[in-house]
Amino acid sequence: MALWGMVIDLDRCTGCQACVMACKAENNVPAVGKKEATKGRTISWMQVLTETDEEHHEEKVRFIPRPCLQCDDPPCTKVCPVYATYRNPEGIVAQIYNRCIGCRFCMAACPYNAKFFNWYTYQKEQPGQNPDVSLRPKGVVEKCTFCHHRLQKARERAHAENREIQPGEYNTACADACPAQAITFGDLSDPGSEVSKLARSPRAFKLQEELGTKPKVIYLTEGEGGG
Amino acid sequence: MENLHSPSDRLIRKLQWVWVAGFIVLVLGIITWFIHLMRAALWLGDVPSAAIGIPLVAIPIFLALASVVFYVFWGLAIRGRDR
Amino acid sequence: MVDHKDHDEDILLAPIAHTGPGFYWAVAGLSVFILWGAIAYAVQLYEGLGVTGLQQPVSWGLYVTNFVFFIGISHAGTLISAILRLSRAEWRRPITRMAEVITAMVLFIGAGQILVDMGRPDRIFNVIRHGRYQSPLLWDATSISAYLSASLTYLYLPMIPDIAILRDRLGKWKLFYSVLALGWTGTEAQKRVLNRAIAIMCVLVIPVAVSVHTVVSFVFSMTLQPMWHSTIFGPYFVVGAIFSGIAALIVAMIIFRKAYGLEPYLKPIHFRYLGQLLLIMALLWFYFTFAEYLTGYYGAEPEEMKIFWSKFSGPFWPFFWAMVLCNFFIPLACLVRLGRRTVGKVLAASLSIIVGMWLERFIIVVPTLSIPRLPFPQTIYLPTWVELGEFAGSLALFALFYLLFTKVFPIISIWEIREGREEGVKEVEERVKSYLPDEAKGAA
Numbered sequence: 214m215a216l217w218g219m220v221i222d223l224d225r226c227t228g229c230q231a232c233v234m235a236c237k238a239e240n241n242v243p244a245v246g247k248k249e250a251t252k253g254r255t256i257s258w259m260q261v262l263t264e265t266d267e268e269h270h271e272e273k274v275r276f277i278p279r280p281c282l283q284c285d286d287p288p289c290t291k292v293c294p295v296y297a298t299y300r301n302p303e304g305i306v307a308q309i310y311n312r313c314i315g316c317r318f319c320m321a322a323c324p325y326n327a328k329f330f331n332w333y334t335y336q337k338e339q340p341g342q343n344p345d346v347s348l349r350p351k352g353v354v355e356k357c358t359f360c361h362h363r364l365q366k367a368r369e370r371a372h373a374e375n376r377e378i379q380p381g382e383y384n385t386a387c388a389d390a391c392p393a394q395a396i397t398f399g400d401l402s403d404p405g406s407e408v409s410k411l412a413r414s415p416r417a418f419k420l421q422e423e424l425g426t427k428p429k430v431i432y433l434t435e436g437e438g439g440g
Numbered sequence: 441m442e443n444l445h446s447p448s449d450r451l452i453r454k455l456q457w458v459w460v461a462g463f464i465v466l467v468l469g470i471i472t473w474f475i476h477l478m479r480a481a482l483w484l485g486d487v488p489s490a491a492i493g494i495p496l497v498a499i500p501i502f503l504a505l506a507s508v509v510f511y512v513f514w515g516l517a518i519r520g521r522d523r
Numbered sequence: 524m525v526d527h528k529d530h531d532e533d534i535l536l537a538p539i540a541h542t543g544p545g546f547y548w549a550v551a552g553l554s555v556f557i558l559w560g561a562i563a564y565a566v567q568l569y570e571g572l573g574v575t576g577l578q579q580p581v582s583w584g585l586y587v588t589n590f591v592f593f594i595g596i597s598h599a600g601t602l603i604s605a606i607l608r609l610s611r612a613e614w615r616r617p618i619t620r621m622a623e624v625i626t627a628m629v630l631f632i633g634a635g636q637i638l639v640d641m642g643r644p645d646r647i648f649n650v651i652r653h654g655r656y657q658s659p660l661l662w663d664a665t666s667i668s669a670y671l672s673a674s675l676t677y678l679y680l681p682m683i684p685d686i687a688i689l690r691d692r693l694g695k696w697k698l699f700y701s702v703l704a705l706g707w708t709g710t711e712a713q714k715r716v717l718n719r720a721i722a723i724m725c726v727l728v729i730p731v732a733v734s735v736h737t738v739v740s741f742v743f744s745m746t747l748q749p750m751w752h753s754t755i756f757g758p759y760f761v762v763g764a765i766f767s768g769i770a771a772l773i774v775a776m777i778i779f780r781k782a783y784g785l786e787p788y789l790k791p792i793h794f795r796y797l798g799q800l801l802l803i804m805a806l807l808w809f810y811f812t813f814a815e816y817l818t819g820y821y822g823a824e825p826e827e828m829k830i831f832w833s834k835f836s837g838p839f840w841p842f843f844w845a846m847v848l849c850n851f852f853i854p855l856a857c858l859v860r861l862g863r864r865t866v867g868k869v870l871a872a873s874l875s876i877i878v879g880m881w882l883e884r885f886i887i888v889v890p891t892l893s894i895p896r897l898p899f900p901q902t903i904y905l906p907t908w909v910e911l912g913e914f915a916g917s918l919a920l921f922a923l924f925y926l927l928f929t930k931v932f933p934i935i936s937i938w939e940i941r942e943g944r945e946e947g948v949k950e951v952e953e954r955v956k957s958y959l960p961d962e963a964k965g966a967a
Contacts, residue, residue, distance in 0.1 A: 253578035253902045262898050279897065288747050294660040295649040296486075314649050315572070315642015317582040318660060322746040326580050326895045330642065332573030351571040352642030421896060424747050448698070455702040470668060477654045477661070490656040498665050504727055505672050508720050512680060515716030516705040 215378075216304045217359055218401035218429035219388070220411040221278055224436050225395035226261075228276035233259045235390030236280070239360060241342045243335035243349075256329040258357035259387050275435065278396065280387065281306060281327040281357035282420065282428035289319035289328065298354070304401075304429055305359050313353040320354060324424055328356045359398070360385040380406055401429060453517070460513045467506040471499050531940055532692060535933045538783050540693060542930065545782060549926060553919040560916010563909040564639060572642055576905045581892045585910040586640035589917060591884045592767070593633030594667070594739055595760070599768030600626025600674055601732035603797075605725040611954075613947050614796055616939045617788040621779070622772050623678040624934070628924040629771075630671045632917050637663075639913055659745050662738040670728075670735045677724045683707050683717060684938035696931075736764040748891050749826040750819060759811045766804040766850075767880035770873035773797055775925065777870050779934055788935050791865040798869040801876070802858040809851045812883075829894050838903065839890045842882050849879025 236242065236259040245254050259280045266272040283306050290299050290306060297313035300306050320328045334351040342348070345362040349355050367383040380399055388398040399408035411417070416433040474495035481491030567574050577584050603622040607615035638644050654661045687707035690700035707713060740760035743751040773794065780789045819827045834843040857872035889904055928934070 249573070252576075254573070255579070264898050277897075292658050292660070292746065294655055294658040294664075295646075295653045296655055297649075312646075312649060312653065313643065314646045316637075316640070316660060317642065318658070318742070320580075320582040321748070321892060324747050324896055326897060326899060329579065330582060331571070332577070333571040351573075354642075426747075448701075452698065452701045455698075456705060459702065467672065470672075473651060474665070477656060480653070481656060486655060487657040494656050494662065494665060498669060501669050501727070501731060502672065504723075505669075505676055508680075508723055508727075509676055512683075512716060512720045513705055515720075516683070516707055516713050519712070519716075 214302055214402065215400045216402035216429070217283070217364075218304065218399070218408055218412065218431065219280070219283075219359070219385070220397045220408050220417070220431045220433060222395045222397075222411070222433040223275055223277065224416075224433060225393040226276045226278060226391075227393055227395075228261055228263070228273075229392065230261050231390045231392055232278055232387035232396060233257055233261060235386040236357070239343055239346070239386035240358070241336065241346045241348055242355075243331075245333075245335050249332070249335075254330075254332050256331075256335070256355070258327075258329070258355070277420075277432070278387070279325060279327065279420075280359075280385075280430060282325055282426070282430040283357075283359060285427035285429060286425060288322045288324065288424075288426060292318045292322045294318065303364075305361055305364075306356075307361070308354065308356055308358065310347065310349050310353045310355065315352040315354065317354065324421055324426065325428075328354050330354055456513065456517055460509065463509055464506050467502045471502055474499055531937055532688060534784065534787070535935050535937050535940075536689070536693065538929055539689065539931065539933065546926070546930070550923065553923045553926070556915045556919035557923065558916075559912040560914075560919065563912030563916065567639075567909050567913075568644070574907060574909045576907045576910060578902055578904070580895045580899060581889060581902065581904040583640075583888055583892060584904055585885075585906045585914060586636050588881070588884045588888050589914055590633055590636035590640065591739055591760070591888070592881050593629050593636060593917070593921070595736060595764035595767045595880065595884070596771045597626045597629045597633060597670070597674070597768065598732055598736060598761070598764035599772040600624075600677070601728055602765050602768060603772060604677070605728050605732075608721070608725050613943060613951060614793055616943045616947075617785075617935045618772070618776065618793060618797075619681065619939065620678075620932075620936045621776055621934055623674065623681075624925060624928050625768070625772055625775060626674045627671075627678045628928065629921055630667065630674065631924070632921045634667055634671070636917065659738060659742045662741060666731070666735045666738045670731050673724070673728045673731050677721075677728050679703075680717065680721050680724060681936060681939070682932060684709065685933050685936060688937055689932070733761055736760045743887065743891075749824070749896070750830040750891050751887075753815060753818075755811060755815050755818075759815065762804065762807050762811055763880060763883060766801070766808050767877060769797060769801050769804060770876035770880070773801070773869055773873040774877065777866060777873075779929060783929070783934070785935060788940065794865050794869045795861045798858050798861050798865065798872065801854065801869070801872060805851055805854040805858070805872075805876070812847075812850075826896055830890050833890050833894055834886060838893075839886060842886050846879050846882035846886055849875045850883060851879075853879075 237244075237257070240258060242256055242258055245256060249255070259278060262277045262279055263273045264275050264277060266274050283304060285300070285304065287298075287300055287306050293299070294316060295312050295314055297309045298306060298319050299309075315330070317330055320326075320330060331349050331351045331353055336348050338348060343362075345366065363385070364383045367378050371378045371382070380403070383398075385396070385398045388396040397408050397411055399406040401409055401412060403409060411433065412431045414433055416436070417431050418434055419428050419431055422428075478491045478495050480486075482488050575584065575586075600622040603615065604619040608619065638647065641647065650661070650664060654664070656662070683704060684707055686700050687704040687709070690697060690704045693700070707717075737757040737760065740756035744753055744756035746752060776789055776794075776797075780786060816831065819831050833839050853875040854872040857868040857875075861868060893902065893904060
């Protein structure tokens, strides 16, 4: 069974946010509009966080692209009262929009703030949307799904052609879009895959690892020169 | 022993049975709900410890409640009528 | 004794028998706020939770604060009624009914707050069909339904003899009272049954009540968030609940004492004792709060300290210090000497505590959410007219439920007052005698 994970090389990330835009386009993430954005309700499954220097607050030290970290021990799935979010056997933390009652407990529990809420009906069906990804109604929680629809398509294609999925056949939109190739995606359970090799790098670290969430998005810290 | 001749007494007795039975049905319904949740969690293998432990405590409480209400109803309205 | 009996019944049945203009003015006034709340909720239902001030990352705000606040107030009934009954404190007699009614009514309002907070209230049955017991919200659902059933039962059982009085003396709604009175005629056998049942309920309702606010606290403490993930939350919330519950009870008592002329029954001594209880709870609350914040401060863990400072000197400092003032300093000043002007002092302390405890809930819920661990830009949570309307409407609805109850059932337990006169005095005398050393038999 595959275990889907991601490695993000912070030494390569330039903070260009191509990953953010690609994710929005791929997953029909709504543009909430100026008024809502000023109220702090932007929905952005992939976000690029900026860490500033502790002493010199104006200096940006590094950019941290933060998708859903698809934890192996997710604090969000524990608290969901209705099975609307759960970790599937391949390691992806799924979100079931039809089941969600909008209690926002998972949002309060996520230490990475990776979950977003539809405070209004932000989107209706329009041309130009990705037909593979369902639109979310108001009052439900959504988050990054590692472009799960792409996995389903790749799997169906492989099944139709009577073979297994090849590495590289299923890639997330953010990984595809990054011009610096900072994002690598793949099967962590395959020791030979690119993502597994990078995950074993001495530069590898996990965000807030001490919390025990076991995230499957692994970061590579900047090189010796300090990035 | 008092005979319940007058219609209003009979009506009162009927209504009493109705609401007491209604309460008991409500409690049984809640207990059924707990059991349903327990079975669903066991079938899905979703934290069976919590799914069993919590109804194990909650069901006796509701049973105790229903018993107390029925005991009072029986003791006052049914048995209490005799002298 | 017959004099007393009729006199008691006259005064205590008066609100049910006669309705003055004051009642209608009160209902009108409350209805304005309820209307505001209803309109606010209708707007929210139609447009979405976006009409509130909630945002990323403060996804829980006033509604969840109100939920904890109202459920906290529900602990009034249990403490006063059950514990005082169990400890056979005679001064409880005029108070128990009022306390039990608060619990029963406010639980509906508290549970309603969760419904209002949901993004998809049309899917509430998902909780019933697909609930998961790993989630503290399901523990809430179980515990609150148990407490609601138990407190309604515990309200109803001691009311049966009073309902029988209403059945026999009132003249109107005879069928209604007859059905509920379960044929009570006051025989010895019936009294035995009822007293046994009430005794069982006293014992049953206390652990259920403790469990309720404990699991409400678990909604926060079971997450990993700084200043939420604390082992003290269970007892802290229960203490706070009892604290706010007594304060709410005192306010209700004072209002209805004035409105229905119940001064002979609710005497300064009752408020004095409740005020002393309130003082003890204030000290206890302060102890828990002090322990909680000192532990955080001493450990100086960076994530916790961010939240700590935001409450102490950061954006939330007015709420935090107002809370300390309202929950500790003002009550202490009012309650330390209760000799004179007892009722006024106790009222001032109670009003202050109700405000202070609401602030305490707010201070627990919002600052932790406002300051996430990862570097996000800072936001400010400002409730909108929708949330404020919902709050006002909820308070008004609770007051209306309470008011309507007093119009249908006696707000002071007639038979318990009577029992106090006829049996209580003797029983206490015998009890005190039993504490003292026995007389030597055949002493020279």
